[in-house]
Amino acid sequence: xxxxxxxxxxxxLLCLLGITSPLLNPWEGATTVWDRLYLKFYxxxxxxxxxxxxxxxxxxxxxxxxxxxQLFLTDYLSGRFYYTAIRYQSLARWFIxxxxxxxxxxxxxxxxxxxxxxxxxxxxxxSPELTVSVLSNLTVIQLLIQFLLNGWLxxxxxxxxxxxxxxxxxxxxxxxxxxGLLTIAALPVLNAGGWLxxxxxxxxxxxxxxxxxxxxxxxxxxxxxxxxxVIAVLFxxxxxxxx
Amino acid sequence: MLxxxxxEIRSKLSPKFFLSWLSLTAxxxxxxxxxxxxxxxxxxxxFFTFTIGSILPILFPIVSVLVLTISFAADIxxxxxxxxxxxxxxxxxxxxxxxxxxxxxxxxxxxxxxxxFIFAYYIEPLLGIANFNPAGYGLTxxxxxxxxxxxHTFTQFLRYGTLTYGIxxxxxxxxxxxxxxxxxxxxxxxxxxxxxxxxxxxxxYVVGIFTLSALGAEIYRPSYTIFPFDRIQSPIWxxxxxxxxxxxxxxxxxxxxxxxxxxxxxxx
Amino acid sequence: xxxIEVVNVSKSFKGIQIFNQANAVFEQGNIYGILGPxxxxxxxxxxxxxxxxxxDQGDIIIHPSYRSRRADFPQNFGIIIDRPGYAAxxxxxxxxxxxxxxxxxxxxxxxxxxxxVVGLDPDARQKMKSYSLGMKQKxxxxxxxxxxxxxxxxxxxFNAMDVDxxxxxRELLIKYKQEGRTIILTSHNEEDIELLCDQVYQIRSHKLxxxxxxxxx
Numbered sequence: 001x002x003x004x005x006x007x008x009x010x011x012x013l014l015c016l017l018g019i020t021s022p023l024l025n026p027w028e029g030a031t032t033v034w035d036r037l038y039l040k041f042y043x044x045x046x047x048x049x050x051x052x053x054x055x056x057x058x059x060x061x062x063x064x065x066x067x068x069x070q071l072f073l074t075d076y077l078s079g080r081f082y083y084t085a086i087r088y089q090s091l092a093r094w095f096i097x098x099x100x101x102x103x104x105x106x107x108x109x110x111x112x113x114x115x116x117x118x119x120x121x122x123x124x125x126x127s128p129e130l131t132v133s134v135l136s137n138l139t140v141i142q143l144l145i146q147f148l149l150n151g152w153l154x155x156x157x158x159x160x161x162x163x164x165x166x167x168x169x170x171x172x173x174x175x176x177x178x179x180g181l182l183t184i185a186a187l188p189v190l191n192a193g194g195w196l197x198x199x200x201x202x203x204x205x206x207x208x209x210x211x212x213x214x215x216x217x218x219x220x221x222x223x224x225x226x227x228x229x230v231i232a233v234l235f236x237x238x239x240x241x242x243x
Numbered sequence: 244m245l246x247x248x249x250x251e252i253r254s255k256l257s258p259k260f261f262l263s264w265l266s267l268t269a270x271x272x273x274x275x276x277x278x279x280x281x282x283x284x285x286x287x288x289x290f291f292t293f294t295i296g297s298i299l300p301i302l303f304p305i306v307s308v309l310v311l312t313i314s315f316a317a318d319i320x321x322x323x324x325x326x327x328x329x330x331x332x333x334x335x336x337x338x339x340x341x342x343x344x345x346x347x348x349x350x351x352x353x354x355x356x357x358x359x360f361i362f363a364y365y366i367e368p369l370l371g372i373a374n375f376n377p378a379g380y381g382l383t384x385x386x387x388x389x390x391x392x393x394x395h396t397f398t399q400f401l402r403y404g405t406l407t408y409g410i411x412x413x414x415x416x417x418x419x420x421x422x423x424x425x426x427x428x429x430x431x432x433x434x435x436x437x438x439x440x441x442x443x444x445x446x447x448y449v450v451g452i453f454t455l456s457a458l459g460a461e462i463y464r465p466s467y468t469i470f471p472f473d474r475i476q477s478p479i480w481x482x483x484x485x486x487x488x489x490x491x492x493x494x495x496x497x498x499x500x501x502x503x504x505x506x507x508x509x510x511x
Numbered sequence: 512x513x514x515i516e517v518v519n520v521s522k523s524f525k526g527i528q529i530f531n532q533a534n535a536v537f538e539q540g541n542i543y544g545i546l547g548p549x550x551x552x553x554x555x556x557x558x559x560x561x562x563x564x565x566x567d568q569g570d571i572i573i574h575p576s577y578r579s580r581r582a583d584f585p586q587n588f589g590i591i592i593d594r595p596g597y598a599a600x601x602x603x604x605x606x607x608x609x610x611x612x613x614x615x616x617x618x619x620x621x622x623x624x625x626x627x628v629v630g631l632d633p634d635a636r637q638k639m640k641s642y643s644l645g646m647k648q649k650x651x652x653x654x655x656x657x658x659x660x661x662x663x664x665x666x667x668x669f670n671a672m673d674v675d676x677x678x679x680x681r682e683l684l685i686k687y688k689q690e691g692r693t694i695i696l697t698s699h700n701e702e703d704i705e706l707l708c709d710q711v712y713q714i715r716s717h718k719l720x721x722x723x724x725x726x727x728x
Contacts, residue, residue, distance in 0.1 A: 021457040074438040079596025087613040089582040172438040240563040
């Protein structure tokens, strides 16, 4: 077993701790597995009522995923990058290859997370009924769209921000600052109105209204497009100097 | 060796150091001033904790490491320290860097907290920025002082004077900042991946807060023992437990480094 | 055939001029040497040729058979640029395999053969973080030639290598030249330049000046 395996095991155990801990519930009353999914990934609420534990679990899950990519990138974008890039012949081709890998991993991660949460819920006696009892006008479909689709878009946003920082700034101090900012950007005190692409996949953002859900999706898509344009501009400038 | 440590400290007390301290102080105060318009606070203590308690508790380990450990990491990465070995025993060099790192990080955070304290207690009352409404909290001039003594951990020291509390609390935060910088220092020596070494103090901090909270041991979580503003007062000794444990781990790591100095790849 | 043309290239970094209207032509099937004092821009020239950085003015023209329109980097180029780059936690073979898997043109046996040619044991379990500088340089050399790259851009290829290895690799480069490959290299060792190079360019006054290889430079 390598050090990377220990890292994944530790990360997995933390996720399990959060999913199973009875203390990680913003409020009581969960009866179905979907309630568990809603409450465990509550994150940060734009409507008031901040739970440190929910915020931390959210950070560990999502920013933790980004952190792993950041660790990979800070090592990858070094002197050996020349020998990788020359084999792809274009930065776009290399980036698409990397992007596909990361988007696939992000999607799998979310599916596994949702599945494990539901299974743990069933094992702990939650009802499999297709309702979200803690928020009466919220449907399971909306919850799953928020968790899976918006969750994936949120992760992709984070991955792009991490990539841009690592590409532009070679010094680890900037990557460290980026990690800090990505963590606190989700806080309602900084992200009033939810206009930053941070924390938007928190289930706390769900109100049961389709308009709110679609608005989150659109914000994340727009930000993602902006980030891709920034990356295209950076690639066009072509200033590859890693050592 | 004390002379060399002081020399190292003096050399690192650069304009950049002061500018960083000033910038962070300005950002925290400005943010608090901006946010305080939407809140009703009890008193200057509330304003002081309000200023600190927004983003600093989360970013604390990152800032601790950014003060000086990051430049030490660069010295290792660029093999500057390797070439000091011909001029001075490496153990001495590491000792000097360790203590300079710790003292400067301590100074940075001590000055930060004291500045925020002075602003909250002595400057803000002159400017009248915050909205104070102690009556809204059921407090009167008779009971407000007693309330402050029991409000947060360390406010017990308010009994001995406001300045006493300010200095003691600033010392405590400074010590913890030095500790996290020391954790980063040790990791930079032990780990090849520079970014991993510098980010692990933050990871340990966040994971520590989460794990202890999820297991019901909230009063020992690092964010609470250093910034005890989101919970009722705990005895001061509870704050010393995580500090002591981490200090013991750092001390143990330093002993390990000293015993295995010849095997450390980062110093060759 | 003109393989690479440096046409009126100017480049500066943070106000420091590296090249000013520099010109050079690299023909196929020759070995070229680039000479210059430290910091004169040898690595910058290689990065410009490989497309990792863009000139402020001028152009680097690569023959169409080595660079398609949409590509950022030329194809079939083997390079050694700057310091050796590698994944420290992997063995030499594993590093080479990772690079080879990108284009999937060669098999494990080809990688192992290349490692033996440069003087490395392909079955060694040692991770690259424990390699000496010379061994890391050999890995860099191996990745530059393992896929039968026809154009080699080599920045100090013999750096930190033992005498025997240098001799073997010099002979290899001469053999490659006889096969029609093009090699551009830098070296601080006059002997490398005199033994290998058909043509030498010296970086002088921010330009690439052709010099006689047999004359002392």
